[in-house]
Amino acid sequence: MSGSIRIEKLGKPGVFAFAESFEHDAEAASKDYGMPTLRRVAVPGYKWLRETREAKKSHAEQSIDDLIRALTSPLTLEEAKPKPLVREPFPPIKITAATYEFTVEEFNQLFLENRWGDGLYLVPPTPERVKWMLTGTSRSPHEVIGTVLPKKGICTIEKIAINAVMAGAKPEYLPVIIAAMEGLTDKDFDLLHVMASMGNFTLAIIVSGPIGKEINMNSDYAFLGYGWRANATIGRAVRLCLLNMGHLWPGVNDMATLGRQHPYTFYAFAENEELNPWKPYHVGEGYKPEDNCVTVSTIGSYGGWAITDFRAPTIKAGLENIIKSISEARKGVFGLFKRGFANPSAHPLKHLILLDPETAKGLQAIGFTTQESLRNYIYEHTSVPYEDLRPEEINNIKDRIAGSKAGDMIFSDIIPPDRIPVFEEALKPGGKVPILITPKDIHVIVAGGKPGSPIGMSYIRAPYKWTSHQTKLIRGATLTKAGR
Amino acid sequence: MKRQLIWILMVIAAVTLLIGYSPINKVSAAALVTLEVLNPRGEIEPPPTLAPTPRVTDLAGKKIGLYWNGKEDGDLFWDVVEGLLKKKFPTATILRYKGAFDLGDKTAATMAKECDTFIYGVGD
Numbered sequence: 001m002s003g004s005i006r007i008e009k010l011g012k013p014g015v016f017a018f019a020e021s022f023e024h025d026a027e028a029a030s031k032d033y034g035m036p037t038l039r040r041v042a043v044p045g046y047k048w049l050r051e052t053r054e055a056k057k058s059h060a061e062q063s064i065d066d067l068i069r070a071l072t073s074p075l076t077l078e079e080a081k082p083k084p085l086v087r088e089p090f091p092p093i094k095i096t097a098a099t100y101e102f103t104v105e106e107f108n109q110l111f112l113e114n115r116w117g118d119g120l121y122l123v124p125p126t127p128e129r130v131k132w133m134l135t136g137t138s139r140s141p142h143e144v145i146g147t148v149l150p151k152k153g154i155c156t157i158e159k160i161a162i163n164a165v166m167a168g169a170k171p172e173y174l175p176v177i178i179a180a181m182e183g184l185t186d187k188d189f190d191l192l193h194v195m196a197s198m199g200n201f202t203l204a205i206i207v208s209g210p211i212g213k214e215i216n217m218n219s220d221y222a223f224l225g226y227g228w229r230a231n232a233t234i235g236r237a238v239r240l241c242l243l244n245m246g247h248l249w250p251g252v253n254d255m256a257t258l259g260r261q262h263p264y265t266f267y268a269f270a271e272n273e274e275l276n277p278w279k280p281y282h283v284g285e286g287y288k289p290e291d292n293c294v295t296v297s298t299i300g301s302y303g304g305w306a307i308t309d310f311r312a313p314t315i316k317a318g319l320e321n322i323i324k325s326i327s328e329a330r331k332g333v334f335g336l337f338k339r340g341f342a343n344p345s346a347h348p349l350k351h352l353i354l355l356d357p358e359t360a361k362g363l364q365a366i367g368f369t370t371q372e373s374l375r376n377y378i379y380e381h382t383s384v385p386y387e388d389l390r391p392e393e394i395n396n397i398k399d400r401i402a403g404s405k406a407g408d409m410i411f412s413d414i415i416p417p418d419r420i421p422v423f424e425e426a427l428k429p430g431g432k433v434p435i436l437i438t439p440k441d442i443h444v445i446v447a448g449g450k451p452g453s454p455i456g457m458s459y460i461r462a463p464y465k466w467t468s469h470q471t472k473l474i475r476g477a478t479l480t481k482a483g484r
Numbered sequence: 485m486k487r488q489l490i491w492i493l494m495v496i497a498a499v500t501l502l503i504g505y506s507p508i509n510k511v512s513a514a515a516l517v518t519l520e521v522l523n524p525r526g527e528i529e530p531p532p533t534l535a536p537t538p539r540v541t542d543l544a545g546k547k548i549g550l551y552w553n554g555k556e557d558g559d560l561f562w563d564v565v566e567g568l569l570k571k572k573f574p575t576a577t578i579l580r581y582k583g584a585f586d587l588g589d590k591t592a593a594t595m596a597k598e599c600d601t602f603i604y605g606v607g608d
Contacts, residue, residue, distance in 0.1 A: 003587040004604035010596035013537040017605040056557060060564035071601050072533035073540055090523035096516055103519045116524055124521045162524045197608050245526030340582035342554040396496020409555055410584045416546030462583050
């Protein structure tokens with residue numbers, strides 16, 4: 001939609017074509033991008049992946065007259081002079097009922113009817129409660145963190161606090177939630193894809209540093225499960241922030257066909273620093289050991305890239321499982337790449353490798369003295385020797401390099417400029433071509449208890465922006481020693 | 485008659501006063517609870533509102549751009565659209581473009597330069 005409006009702004013008339021189940025999404029997007037009367041045509045019968053080619057042809061035949069009409073019939077007065085879009089205020093709300101209990105019930109009904117809640121019971125964000133929540137940070141409530149896609153709602157510390165109250169969070173969690181929102185609103189982080197795509201992608205929210213223990217986050221047994229207020233409400237607060245400040249709703253602009261995994265809380269957990277044999281994750285990302293960080297990372301849909309179980313009878317067998325799993329991407333990344341075609345299987349991936357403490361310790365015992373050594377090993381052993389590549393794979397890799405240099409490829413297929421020489425060097429006899437763009441696309445994090453399960457969470461490394469993985473420093477904490 | 489009317493009016497007045505000072509009413513008025521909550525929604529700074537560009541009057545002889553972000557099988561739809569446009573407007577030229585979800589400034593400028601009009605579609 002935004003691309004269509006770009007061309008219109010340059011003085012050329014056009015029409016935006018969309019599948020007929022996306023009317024709300026298309027109408028909303030045309031307003032979001034400032035052209036509410038953009039000509040739009042719905043193409044009937046969106047069942048792309050379940051139809052014969054003949055059936056798909058008929059969609060074009062059914063739409064052609066509408067497309068021609070949209071291109072050539074003169075603009076109406078209403079289209080030529082659209083009503084100006086205005087800033088809608090969101091003032092406080094008063095709810096009155098016979099008793100406090102009924103009032104809270106009315107509040108919950110109202111918020112859900114307005115699509116301001118996630119379906120679970122909400123804690124009313126009274127001025128008193130929000131003030132209490134804000135005691136958890138030294139930062140100004142008026143500070144603007146960024147804007148939240150898809151509708152670019154302005155994200156302030158106060159708004160985060162309001163949503164954190166609704167989620168049932170405590171003030172000492174607020175700095176963590178703020179840092180998560182800073183990651184998600186970062187200009188390089190692709191928030192739109194994980195919020196709006198038809199794919200049921202979701203988020204991992206990972207805390208590393210001493211603050212995790214201080215606020216009693218679960219990083220041990222069942223770290224992805226229930227029972228910990230910090231894990232649950234931090235994740236829920238982020239979900240409510242995205243819903244309310246991004247103005248999201250299923251089927252309107254969040255087009256996940258099944259609904260995103262762990263939709264109420266995402267996967268929110270802390271790194272198990274106590275049982276981690278290596279340095280904390282954030283130190284490997286360039287932060288100081290005493291720092292506290294939140295990492296937000298998009299992870300895949302049900303099946304597929306979602307969660308891969310690497311359990312095996314021995315440590316070496318478990319490592320082979322990791323190598324084997326990541327190597328499966330060869331089929332798509334080398335085999336299915338076609339310049340100009342957006343095939344998700346051909347997009348390079350990034351991987352979260354979540355190791356339980358015993359597996360981490362076992363890997364350390366067999367020689368992986370750092371996470372970097374493990375990450376480099378995985379990168380090396382998932383790379384494919386030039387001599388083993390099929391001719392079409394070699395051509396595809398050459399094409400990907402050429403497209404990356406020309407800068408005319410879709411984002412998700414690009415090799416960044418600083419990595420192009422690596423691929424060029426590898427694509428000759430004696431070389432090994434990596435499936436991963438860089439070893440840094442493997443993120444090793446120790447989480448879980450004894451016994452535990454090593455798992456992987458994977459996703460496209462750069463869907464429509466440079467990254468789907470972002471780490472931010474937690475700061476401004478007032479109620480914990482960590483995160484100040 | 486006059487006396488009866490006065491009696492009726494006095495009874496009505498008494499009943500009205502009774503309702504007004506009724507303990508039941510006092511309890512109802514006092515029990516109403518008002519909750520004020522702050523609004524969780526992020527305010528949106530709307531972009532400048534723009535109108536679409538005036539249309540071409542006819543597609544004959546025009547250069548028509550077709551943009552697609554390359555999602556699986558979408559090319560088939562656009563192949564058919566191209567074929568149908570050529571059939572209806574044999575003197576038109578169809579130009580095909582591919583790129584990202586948002587085509588970016590460079591491709592937008594290219595399309596604006598090369599095309600008289602366009603159809604834009606993306607898939608995800």
